[in-house]
Amino acid sequence: MPKFYARRRLGFLAAFTGLIASAGLLNGPAASAALPTPVSAATARGYLASLTVKAESRTGYNRDLFPHWITQSGTCNTRETVLKRDGSGVVTDSSCASTSGSWYSPYDGATWSAASDVDIDHLVPLAEAWDSGAGSWTTSRRQSFANDLTRPQLLAVTDNVNQAKGDQDPATWMPSRTAYRCTYVRAWVQVKYYYDLSVDSAEKSALQSQLANC
Numbered sequence: 413m414p415k416f417y418a419r420r421r422l423g424f425l426a427a428f429t430g431l432i433a434s435a436g437l438l439n440g441p442a443a444s445a446a447l448p449t450p451v452s453a454a455t456a457r458g459y460l461a462s463l464t465v466k467a468e469s470r471t472g473y474n475r476d477l478f479p480h481w482i483t484q485s486g487t488c489n490t491r492e493t494v495l496k497r498d499g500s501g502v503v504t505d506s507s508c509a510s511t512s513g514s515w516y517s518p519y520d521g522a523t524w525s526a527a528s529d530v531d532i533d534h535l536v537p538l539a540e541a542w543d544s545g546a547g548s549w550t551t552s553r554r555q556s557f558a559n560d561l562t563r564p565q566l567l568a569v570t571d572n573v574n575q576a577k578g579d580q581d582p583a584t585w586m587p588s589r590t591a592y593r594c595t596y597v598r599a600w601v602q603v604k605y606y607y608d609l610s611v612d613s614a615e616k617s618a619l620q621s622q623l624a625n626c
Contacts, residue, residue, distance in 0.1 A: 446497050447518075447535075450564045450598035453626035459605035460619055466610045468543035478538045479551065480558035490559040490566070494532045497561075498568035517570040518595070519577075519587040524570065531574035533567045534558065535596070536603045539579035544609040563606055564599035582622065583614035594626040 451459070481489045488496070488508035495510045496502045502513030510527040517524070524530055538546075538558060546554055560566065577585050582600060586593050597619050604611060611619070 447567050447595070447599065448562065448564045450595060451602045453594065453598060453623055456598040456601040456626075457620075457623050460601045460611070460616065460623065463601075463604060463616070464610040465613055465616055466544075468540075468610075468612050469547075470539060470543050472547060473539055473542040475538055477542070477551065477554055478546075478558040479555040480534075480538075482555065482559050484559075484561070490561070491532045493561065494566050494568055495527055495530065499527075515568050517568070517573065518592045519569045519573050519589060521589050522570050522573075529571055530568050531571040533569045533574045533577065535565050535567055535599050536609070537577075537579040537581075540581055541607070541609060544604070544611065545607070546609065557607060560603075563603050565603050581612075581615045581618075583612075583618040586618075586622070593622055597622040598626065 450456070481491045483489050484493045486508065487506070488504075492504070492508040492510065495513075495515070496504065499510065499513040499515045503511050505511050513525070513527070515524045515527070515530045516522075517530070519533075534541075541554075541557060546557065549557075557565070573588075582597060587596050601619060601623070603609075
């Protein structure tokens, strides 16, 4: 093949490959969870400095006070919407249940091929929100918090990892994947700031320590 045509062919292939990559088609078999991008570490540090520090109280908490997995569109509820958002190659049936696909859990680096192995984590747990101010909210605001797809609050993760996290804050639980901890604390602070939630002293210290490394 003449050099001129060889160069043109290579140039076309490079451009085509770049186009495919920019379209996100070369991400590999498992997609990273698509958590809305949190604020920067610098912004998170500023937010954290402004949060009220106070002791927490769980008096009166009941998970049912946070209506969750409400309908988002058509037959899809919040859980199903996040499963589609965070998964790769997700196929759903007429009721919006995921029948196939793969899910990468950024907390532990595991990939799953069954939706039943995946939980949707409330990054700031519902009980933690109650402890730090949500107890005084209206039911409507608690519903908004529990189904928030705009802030970095909902994330598809390994089910038993989510269950082990439970209602813990960053003073006692962090993702085992250290590479994700900066994203996690930035998201945590952003959610608490947006919803005007308080932090306790141990929680604030843990967040400050992690953000210093971001």
